[in-house]
Amino acid sequence: MSRSERLLHLLQVLRRYRRPVRGQALAEELGVSIRTLYRDIASLQAQGATIEGEPGVGYVMKPGFMLPPMMFRSEELDALVLGMRWVADRCDKTLSSGALSTLAKIAAVLPTELRRELEESSLLVGAPLKRAAHNVSPDLLRAAVREEHKLNITYVDASGIQTQRVVWPFALVYFDQARVLMCWCELRADFRNFRSDRISNVEQLEERYPKRRQTLLREWRRLDHVASHTILPEFDSIDH
Known part of the structure; x- marks a missing residue:
């Protein structure tokens, strides 16, 4: 030891x-x-x-x-470096900057031998796959999730059909090629997931939704038909 x-x-x-x-x-x-x-x-x-x-x-x-960060074990530092490198390489400018800043702050307080281990880590992130362009700011989506505010979104599904929705966003899932916004949809009165690159317009409403986001996430997980809500990068909300 x-x-x-x-x-x-x-x-x-x-x-x-x-x-x-x-x-x-x-x-x-x-x-x-x-x-x-x-x-x-x-x-x-x-x-x-x-x-x-x-x-x-x-x-x-x-x-x-x-x-303190200097107490991290080697495998914890490996996990930290790999995770922060993935975020820096795969996410938007705000999160990328946050990941690099986090690594720098931790490196600054590590003892010499652990700082060298962090800086020389051989755990690398591969080149990202081509990602679709986004019309909406990921900062806005994250803020709506964090502050539990309703969103009024314009969504275009894979068939090109456009709908207007008021949703309660409670999580944002990151994939290499897409981001998926998990919501309660007022139009369908049910849980729906929306690829953020297919949201053509979004407005954050002043009104907060009536439940906590962690409550919505627990309810989503408890659904007997949760398998039908598996979050995949190619997932579109199903209207029926």
Whole structure:
């Protein structure tokens, strides 16, 4: 176990205790010497962990301490780098910029060996497939989902039929070739999914929809006929 992983484990152990626990008990649980334990606690305290106590009395960590990025394990860093690279390469300018900014902030606080591991990661993202052009701003769609506002959309299906809908957007699904807006559709009184590249016009209404987006997502998942709502990049809303 690397030192970073050991410090992470120590934090996780301390979080389980609400009252001070003796250093010897912690050392035995971690499989280290008492001297190593004291050094590890001092290191965590220097990094901002609110660990109180002293030898012979015991140690307890106050709630609310956030795990710093430098405590990421190697596989966690791999997942982070790959995910951020995918977003930077596949998504719109706002999310792409956010992904690159996130990586830079994390790299800035990593210890040297982990920063080098992040920067030299061999997990790469392949060239994206050709994506359809979009008429509406993805920022607007994400804002409507986040703020739980109704949208008035003009939608053109694969057959070229145009309809006007008032929808309650509760999720946005990303694929290589398309984005899919998951909604409750007032016109059909049912769940419908819309490819964002087939939305020709959109207006965010002032009115918020009456349910929380997480409630709508749970209801969508609970449907007995959920298989018929499988989200595929070529999916069009089915009108019947």
